Amino acid sequence: MEFLVHIEIEWPPGNDPKLKDEIFAAELLQGQKLAREGKLKRLWRIPGRWANWTLYEVADATELHACLTSLPLYPWMNIQVHALAEHPNDPRSLGL
Amino acid sequence: MEFLVHIEIEWPPGNDPKLKDEIFAAELLQGQKLAREGKLKRLWRIPGRWANWTLYEVADATELHACLTSLPLYPWMNIQVHALAEHPNDPRSLGL
Amino acid sequence: MEFLVHIEIEWPPGNDPKLKDEIFAAELLQGQKLAREGKLKRLWRIPGRWANWTLYEVADATELHACLTSLPLYPWMNIQVHALAEHPNDPRSLGL
Amino acid sequence: MEFLVHIEIEWPPGNDPKLKDEIFAAELLQGQKLAREGKLKRLWRIPGRWANWTLYEVADATELHACLTSLPLYPWMNIQVHALAEHPNDPRSLGL
Amino acid sequence: MEFLVHIEIEWPPGNDPKLKDEIFAAELLQGQKLAREGKLKRLWRIPGRWANWTLYEVADATELHACLTSLPLYPWMNIQVHALAEHPNDPRSLGL
Amino acid sequence: MEFLVHIEIEWPPGNDPKLKDEIFAAELLQGQKLAREGKLKRLWRIPGRWANWTLYEVADATELHACLTSLPLYPWMNIQVHALAEHPNDPRSLGL
Amino acid sequence: MEFLVHIEIEWPPGNDPKLKDEIFAAELLQGQKLAREGKLKRLWRIPGRWANWTLYEVADATELHACLTSLPLYPWMNIQVHALAEHPNDPRSLGL
Amino acid sequence: MEFLVHIEIEWPPGNDPKLKDEIFAAELLQGQKLAREGKLKRLWRIPGRWANWTLYEVADATELHACLTSLPLYPWMNIQVHALAEHPNDPRSLGL
Amino acid sequence: MEFLVHIEIEWPPGNDPKLKDEIFAAELLQGQKLAREGKLKRLWRIPGRWANWTLYEVADATELHACLTSLPLYPWMNIQVHALAEHPNDPRSLGL
Amino acid sequence: MEFLVHIEIEWPPGNDPKLKDEIFAAELLQGQKLAREGKLKRLWRIPGRWANWTLYEVADATELHACLTSLPLYPWMNIQVHALAEHPNDPRSLGL
Structure with missing residues (x-):
C-alpha cells in the first residue's frame, strides 16, 4: 500500500550546529536505507x-x-500521512 | 519540473448520468494520453x-x-498545485 | 488494517422525500452487509x-x-479517512 | 456513553530522556488500568x-x-473530545 | 449531562415565505416543549x-x-455540539 | 448583557508547581467572588x-x-468572547 | 457600547437585476436612517x-x-460581530 | 500605492457557454484598458x-x-486584496 | 486612506514586570502622539x-x-491590516 | 518561470540585537545580489x-x-511559494 507523506522539520534556529550536522548526516543514511529496502520510493x-x-x-x-x-x-x-488507494488509470498499473 | 497535484471533483449528485458516463470515458482517455506523453507520471x-x-x-x-x-x-x-524541488536524497536521482 | 472514517451527509432539504426513504433503506441494508462481512466494525x-x-x-x-x-x-x-496504526497498548491486542 | 478522543502529545525534543522513560512507563500502566476498568476500549x-x-x-x-x-x-x-450518539445500525447493537 | 449547542440556520433567501412562517411557528412550539421538559435550559x-x-x-x-x-x-x-464536564467552581454546584 | 466566554489555559508543563498551586487557589477565590457579585453565572x-x-x-x-x-x-x-443577544424563546425569559 | 461588524453580501450573479435595484435602494435608505439615529457610526x-x-x-x-x-x-x-471594549487611550475618550 | 490581488472565478459549469464567451471577451478588453492606463501592472x-x-x-x-x-x-x-508597502530593497526602487 | 488594524500582543507571562511597565508607558505616549498627528483615529x-x-x-x-x-x-x-475603501453611504461622508 | 513568494520572519523579541544587525545587513546585500542576477524581480x-x-x-x-x-x-x-503560470493578458507579454 502506498502513502503520501508530508513532513515539516521544526528545528529551532539556535540549536547546536554540530548536533544538526550529525543528525542530518544520519538522516540521509537512514533515508537511503529505507529507499534500498523499497519502502521509500520518491522524495x-x-x-x-x-x-x-x-x-x-x-x-x-x-x-x-x-x-x-x-x-x-x-x-x-x-x-x-495521506493513505492512497489504487487508481485504475495510474500509469504504473497501465504499464505506461 | 515535477508537480504534485491534488484534485477534488465536485459533481452534483443530480447531474445527468449520461453526461457523467460520457465525460468520465473521455477523462480516462485524456489521462492516458498525458501519461503516454510522459507528463502524467502517477495517479x-x-x-x-x-x-x-x-x-x-x-x-x-x-x-x-x-x-x-x-x-x-x-x-x-x-x-x-504543489511545486516540487529536487531532493538530493530522492531514490530516483540516487539510482535506487 | 483499521481505518477511522468520518462521514458527513449533504442532503438538500428540498430533495424528494420518497427518494430519501428509498436510499436510506438501501443504505441500512448495505451497512449491515459490510458489518456481516467483518469490514464495518463500529458505527x-x-x-x-x-x-x-x-x-x-x-x-x-x-x-x-x-x-x-x-x-x-x-x-x-x-x-x-484516517489511517490507523496498531498501538502496543490497545486493549484488543492486550486481550483486555 | 462513548467518546472518541484525539490526543496529540507535545513533547519538546530537548526534554530529559530519563523523565520521558519514567512518564512513558507510567502512562502505559495507567492506560492498562483504564482498559481493565472497561473505560478505555480501543487505542x-x-x-x-x-x-x-x-x-x-x-x-x-x-x-x-x-x-x-x-x-x-x-x-x-x-x-x-468527540461525543458519540448511538446509531441504530451499529454492528455492536445489532449483535453482528 | 449538559451540552452547549451552536446552531446555524441555513435558509435560502428565495424559499417560500409561507413555508418559513409555518416552520418558524412550529419551531417555537417545539423549543418550548423541550424547555418545559427541562431539556432545553437556555437559548x-x-x-x-x-x-x-x-x-x-x-x-x-x-x-x-x-x-x-x-x-x-x-x-x-x-x-x-460541545460536551460539557462539571466544574467544581460552577456557581450552580456552589449554590451561588 | 450576557456573554459566552471560551477560555483555554496555556500553562507550560515545566512551570513551578508551587506557583501553580498558589495561582490556582487564588483563581478559585476570584471566580467565587465574581459569582457572588452575580457576574459569573455558570462555569x-x-x-x-x-x-x-x-x-x-x-x-x-x-x-x-x-x-x-x-x-x-x-x-x-x-x-x-461571544456576545449574546436575547432570544424571545429563551426559557428564562419565558419563565420556564 | 460599540460593535465592529463585518458584513459579506452573498448575492447570486443570476438574481433578478430589478430586485437588486429595489433592495439596494432600500438598503441605502435604511442605512441612512440608522446613521441619523446615531447607531450606525461609520461604514x-x-x-x-x-x-x-x-x-x-x-x-x-x-x-x-x-x-x-x-x-x-x-x-x-x-x-x-466583534464586541468592543473601551480603551483608555482611545483618541475619542482622550478628547484628541 | 501597489496592491497584490488574488482573484478566484466561480463560474458554474452549467452556465450558458455563449454568455461565457461574451463575458470572457469583454473581460480581456477591460483588463487591457486597465493595463494601458498603468493601473494593472502584471497578471x-x-x-x-x-x-x-x-x-x-x-x-x-x-x-x-x-x-x-x-x-x-x-x-x-x-x-x-493585499495592501503593499514599499520595501527599501525593492529592485525597482534600487534601479536594478 | 483609512486602515482597520487588528493587533494581538504576544507577551510571555514570565517576562520582566519592570520591562513591561516601561514599554507599556512608552506605548501609551506613542499612541497619543499618533493620535495628535491625526493618524490614529480610534482605538x-x-x-x-x-x-x-x-x-x-x-x-x-x-x-x-x-x-x-x-x-x-x-x-x-x-x-x-485591512485596507478600507470609501463607502458612499458612510455617515462621515454624508455629514451625518 | 515566475514564483510569488510570501515570507514571514519569526524573530524572537529577546534575540541579541547585535546578531540582528549583522544578519539584517547581510540579508540586504544578498537580496541585492539576487536582484542583480535577475532572479529577485520585486519586493x-x-x-x-x-x-x-x-x-x-x-x-x-x-x-x-x-x-x-x-x-x-x-x-x-x-x-x-506560489507557482505562477503565464497569462495571455499579462501586460508584460502584451508589451503594455
Whole structure:
C-alpha cells in the first residue's frame, strides 16, 4: 500500500550546529536505507521550507509508522500521512 | 519540473448520468494520453472521495495548466498545485 | 488494517422525500452487509448532524474505497479517512 | 456513553530522556488500568505522529475528564473530545 | 449531562415565505416543549446571524440527538455540539 | 448583557508547581467572588483540556474585560468572547 | 457600547437585476436612517468584495441584532460581530 | 500605492457557454484598458484554477475597488486584496 | 486612506514586570502622539485579550507601516491590516 | 518561470540585537545580489508585519529553493511559494 507523506522539520534556529550536522548526516543514511529496502520510493523538497513530500510503499500504517520513527530527525518532524488507494488509470498499473 | 497535484471533483449528485458516463470515458482517455506523453507520471485515488493525487512532470507551471485544462472534467475540478524541488536524497536521482 | 472514517451527509432539504426513504433503506441494508462481512466494525452518530464516525477493518485503502463507494448514499457523502496504526497498548491486542 | 478522543502529545525534543522513560512507563500502566476498568476500549496510533485516537466508554464527560487527567502524560497532551450518539445500525447493537 | 449547542440556520433567501412562517411557528412550539421538559435550559441569539447558542441538559448524546432532530428546522440546521464536564467552581454546584 | 466566554489555559508543563498551586487557589477565590457579585453565572469544564466555557452577565464588554483581567490566571489565558443577544424563546425569559 | 461588524453580501450573479435595484435602494435608505439615529457610526467598503466593515454604537447585542435584521439585504448577508471594549487611550475618550 | 490581488472565478459549469464567451471577451478588453492606463501592472494565472494573481498600482483602495468592479466577470469573482508597502530593497526602487 | 488594524500582543507571562511597565508607558505616549498627528483615529480593546482594533488614517500602506513600527510594543505584536475603501453611504461622508 | 513568494520572519523579541544587525545587513546585500542576477524581480513589505511578498524569476522550483536558502535570515523565515503560470493578458507579454 502506498502513502503520501508530508513532513515539516521544526528545528529551532539556535540549536547546536554540530548536533544538526550529525543528525542530518544520519538522516540521509537512514533515508537511503529505507529507499534500498523499497519502502521509500520518491522524495521531493518543498521549495522555501525545510520540508518534503515522500512516497512510501509499505504493508500498512503500522509499518509506515515504524519507518517514520526510525528517522533520526523524527522528534523534530511534524508529519501528515495521506493513505492512497489504487487508481485504475495510474500509469504504473497501465504499464505506461 | 515535477508537480504534485491534488484534485477534488465536485459533481452534483443530480447531474445527468449520461453526461457523467460520457465525460468520465473521455477523462480516462485524456489521462492516458498525458501519461503516454510522459507528463502524467502517477495517479492515486483518495479513499472515500471522488478525488485524486497526481504527479506531473512538465516544463513549468504554464505547461501544467495546459495539461490540467485539457481534462474533460476540468470545469468540475477544484485543483491545488504543489511545486516540487529536487531532493538530493530522492531514490530516483540516487539510482535506487 | 483499521481505518477511522468520518462521514458527513449533504442532503438538500428540498430533495424528494420518497427518494430519501428509498436510499436510506438501501443504505441500512448495505451497512449491515459490510458489518456481516467483518469490514464495518463500529458505527456512531455525531450528535446534531446527519453524520457519523465509522470503524472499518479491511486489507488496505483500495478495499476501503470499494466499501465506501458501495454505499447508496455515497454521492451525497463528504468523507474523510484516517489511517490507523496498531498501538502496543490497545486493549484488543492486550486481550483486555 | 462513548467518546472518541484525539490526543496529540507535545513533547519538546530537548526534554530529559530519563523523565520521558519514567512518564512513558507510567502512562502505559495507567492506560492498562483504564482498559481493565472497561473505560478505555480501543487505542490506535496515528501514523507518523506521537498521537493517538482512543475510544472511551464512561458515564459522562465529567468521568471522561477524570480518566484523561489521570494520565501521567496529560500535561503534555492536546486533547479533542468527540461525543458519540448511538446509531441504530451499529454492528455492536445489532449483535453482528 | 449538559451540552452547549451552536446552531446555524441555513435558509435560502428565495424559499417560500409561507413555508418559513409555518416552520418558524412550529419551531417555537417545539423549543418550548423541550424547555418545559427541562431539556432545553437556555437559548441565546447570535447577533447578526440566524443562529443561536443553546444549553441542553439531557441523559447523554443519544438523547441530545433525539431533541435536536425533533426540531422542525433541523433539516436546515448546521449544528456543532460541545460536551460539557462539571466544574467544581460552577456557581450552580456552589449554590451561588 | 450576557456573554459566552471560551477560555483555554496555556500553562507550560515545566512551570513551578508551587506557583501553580498558589495561582490556582487564588483563581478559585476570584471566580467565587465574581459569582457572588452575580457576574459569573455558570462555569463548565471542557473535557480533556485545561479550558472552560463561562457564562457572564455584565453591563457591557468593558465590564467583562475588567472581570476577565481580574482573574489571577489571566496572563496564561487565551480567551474568545461571544456576545449574546436575547432570544424571545429563551426559557428564562419565558419563565420556564 | 460599540460593535465592529463585518458584513459579506452573498448575492447570486443570476438574481433578478430589478430586485437588486429595489433592495439596494432600500438598503441605502435604511442605512441612512440608522446613521441619523446615531447607531450606525461609520461604514467602509472592503475593496474588491461586495462587503463592508461597519461601526455601530447601541445599547447591547440585542439592539444590534434589531438594527442588522432591519436591513433589507439582511437575508443575503453573512455577518460577524466583534464586541468592543473601551480603551483608555482611545483618541475619542482622550478628547484628541 | 501597489496592491497584490488574488482573484478566484466561480463560474458554474452549467452556465450558458455563449454568455461565457461574451463575458470572457469583454473581460480581456477591460483588463487591457486597465493595463494601458498603468493601473494593472502584471497578471499571472494560478495553475490548475480559473484564478489569477494581479498587481495593481492605483491611488488608494477606493480606486482599486473601482478598477475591480469595472471587470465584466466581477459578479463571479471572489477577491482578496493585499495592501503593499514599499520595501527599501525593492529592485525597482534600487534601479536594478 | 483609512486602515482597520487588528493587533494581538504576544507577551510571555514570565517576562520582566519592570520591562513591561516601561514599554507599556512608552506605548501609551506613542499612541497619543499618533493620535495628535491625526493618524490614529480610534482605538478599542478586544474583550478578554491583550489585543485591540485600531483605525488609522494615513497616506498609504508605507506610512501605516512606519506608524506601526514606531510603537514600542511592535516586536511583540501580531498585526493584521485591512485596507478600507470609501463607502458612499458612510455617515462621515454624508455629514451625518 | 515566475514564483510569488510570501515570507514571514519569526524573530524572537529577546534575540541579541547585535546578531540582528549583522544578519539584517547581510540579508540586504544578498537580496541585492539576487536582484542583480535577475532572479529577485520585486519586493514589497506587508504593512504591520516583519514579512514580505517577493517576485522571483528562475528556472524552476529547485533554483528557487537555492535562492531562498541563500538568504541569511532563512533559518528564521516561514515561506510559502506560489507557482505562477503565464497569462495571455499579462501586460508584460502584451508589451503594455
